[in-house]
Amino acid sequence: MIPNRRAFLASGVGLSLGAALPPSTHADEKPAPKTRANRIGVSTYSFWQFKHKELQDLDKCIDLAGEMGFDGVEILHRQMTDESNATLQKIKKRAFLNGLDLMGFSTHQGFLFADKAERQKNIDHTIKCIELAYNLGIPTLRVNTGTWKTSKDFDELMKNKGIEPIPKGITEEDGFKWATEGLTACLKTAEKCGVLLGLENHWGLGRTPEGVLRCVKDVNSPWLQVTLDTGNFFDDPYDKLEMLAPKAVLVQAKTYYGGGLWYSVDLDYPRIAKMLRKHNYNGYISLEFEGKDDPLKGIPKSLEVLRKAFAA
Numbered sequence: 001m002i003p004n005r006r007a008f009l010a011s012g013v014g015l016s017l018g019a020a021l022p023p024s025t026h027a028d029e030k031p032a033p034k035t036r037a038n039r040i041g042v043s044t045y046s047f048w049q050f051k052h053k054e055l056q057d058l059d060k061c062i063d064l065a066g067e068m069g070f071d072g073v074e075i076l077h078r079q080m081t082d083e084s085n086a087t088l089q090k091i092k093k094r095a096f097l098n099g100l101d102l103m104g105f106s107t108h109q110g111f112l113f114a115d116k117a118e119r120q121k122n123i124d125h126t127i128k129c130i131e132l133a134y135n136l137g138i139p140t141l142r143v144n145t146g147t148w149k150t151s152k153d154f155d156e157l158m159k160n161k162g163i164e165p166i167p168k169g170i171t172e173e174d175g176f177k178w179a180t181e182g183l184t185a186c187l188k189t190a191e192k193c194g195v196l197l198g199l200e201n202h203w204g205l206g207r208t209p210e211g212v213l214r215c216v217k218d219v220n221s222p223w224l225q226v227t228l229d230t231g232n233f234f235d236d237p238y239d240k241l242e243m244l245a246p247k248a249v250l251v252q253a254k255t256y257y258g259g260g261l262w263y264s265v266d267l268d269y270p271r272i273a274k275m276l277r278k279h280n281y282n283g284y285i286s287l288e289f290e291g292k293d294d295p296l297k298g299i300p301k302s303l304e305v306l307r308k309a310f311a312a
Contacts, residue, residue, distance in 0.1 A: 070303065071101060077107045142250070230272060
């Protein structure tokens with residue numbers, strides 16, 4: 001005879017079994033978050049680096065990314081030579097046939113201009129890029145605050161670790177106001193298109209984590225978060241990266257095989273991966289290869305490093 005439930009519990013056996021059950025089986029407790037490997041993508045910039053003309057073509061970059069075993073591709077807008085819808089759809093098809101996600105769109109804009117017309121020009125450019133991302137099916141767009149334009153060139157800016165003087169007659173507070181207004185003007189299109197804007201720690205007001213977070217806080221929209229670049233903090237990067245991690249929607253991971261084109265940062269990727277897991281970052285890691293080695297050699301080596309570091 002099978003005992004009824006009341007008799008079974010009264011016997012004490014049921015209570016003993018219940019007490020032995022692990023806490024995770026209780027209905028009122030949430031299961032622990034699952035840890036899984038981050039997918040690894042590559043920026044088309046990693047191939048081109050603004051200098052390898054034979055690797056500028058986006059089709060070639062996408063094919064190489066597929067052959068090398070990446071999961072996705074981040075497109076650098078400056079590599080696009082044709083923005084027609086027909087070309088955008090061909091890019092989308094090529095990525096799909098290579099088994100790749102188009103997962104990021106890296107763009108350039110700046111809002112640190114006293115000239116309102118110049119700021120509007122950059123707003124218009126950013127809105128156009130959001131629409132391009134939408135037509136490509138890309139879910140996130142890298143944005144910048146811009147720089148003060150007081151360095152002679154990018155080489156000088158990097159020599160000075162991204163620090164440059166503010167033009168006379170302008171204050172840093174002016175810059176935050178302009179950047180906030182410029183980014184806010186792009187939000188309506190971002191929300192309509194479903195494209196997350198990620199403000200990168202990338203010179204100008206974005207040179208420090210505090211600057212990035214202030215802009216994000218001042219804009220105060222779920223459609224502006226952070227693109228975290230592992231290589232853009234020169235000294236003691238880990239605490240600074242962790243400040244941005246809770247807001248990150250894309251992580252750009254730099255490597256420097258052959259020495260850096262402008263500089264090198266000694267990055268401990270297992271440590272970075274552990275930190276990102278602590279903040280429940282499950283998104284893409286996008287390789288930005290910035291070494292002097294041949295990209296066709298340095299990129300596969302970088303993929304191996306990132307696969308190992310960001311494995312579950």
